[in-house]
Amino acid sequence: IGSGEVTAxxxxxxxxxxxxxxxxxxxxxxxxxIALVACLALLIAVKRDATPQPRVKTAALGPQPEVWRDxxxxxxxxxxxxGILGKHFVYFSFxxxxxxxxxxxxxxxxxxxxxxxxxxxLNLAIRVTVSxxxxxxxxxxxxxxxxxxxxxxxxxVLIVVAFVYPAPALVFWL
Numbered sequence: 474i475g476s477g478e479v480t481a482x483x484x485x486x487x488x489x490x491x492x493x494x495x496x497x498x499x500x501x502x503x504x505x506x507i508a509l510v511a512c513l514a515l516l517i518a519v520k521r522d523a524t525p526q527p528r529v530k531t532a533a534l535g536p537q538p539e540v541w542r543d544x545x546x547x548x549x550x551x552x553x554x555x556g557i558l559g560k561h562f563v564y565f566s567f568x569x570x571x572x573x574x575x576x577x578x579x580x581x582x583x584x585x586x587x588x589x590x591x592x593x594x595l596n597l598a599i600r601v602t603v604s605x606x607x608x609x610x611x612x613x614x615x616x617x618x619x620x621x622x623x624x625x626x627x628x629x630v631l632i633v634v635a636f637v638y639p640a641p642a643l644v645f646w647l
Contacts, residue, residue, distance in 0.1 A: 476600050483593035489586025498578040513550075520546060559628065 520540040608616045
């Protein structure tokens with residue numbers, strides 16, 4: 474199921490060099506913000522269509538869609554927001570190391586696009602070849618915990634290496 478998301482990430486990442494050429498690096502953040510708002514609107518629309526319910530009015534917040542009362546929707550939004558936040562902290566560390574060697578923002582953004590596209594292609598290959606067997610062997614509970622645990626471990630290693638042994642090449646590969 475998640476392979477569709479990875480394919481979209483891969484396509485988006487490989488499109489970054491073209492977008493940088495067409496709109497410039499500074500406008501990528503605006504495009505990202507628009508995409509996040511569109512995702513939120515889509516989530517609300519899908520949830521509303523799946524369980525049509527009347528709107529609830531609260532005095533403090535005004536009209537509020539019923540979708541926000543669903544704990545699973547709040548959890549999904551919270552996990553996605555925290556994941557994106559963590560990802561950006563790692564990317565900023567990565568960016569800092571890359572900027573030491575390259576000062577052109579457009580070239581840097583294009584490099585990140587290609588780099589991210591390649592990592593997403595590897596992600597897709599792993600999902601197609603390994604994930605199914607992993608879930609069959611260890612179950613969905615362990616499967617759902619594996620990715621956040623690996624991200625946490627890799628981020629911790631990255632932070633330790635960056636502070637204890639600040640080697641740009643090693644931080645880059647981590």
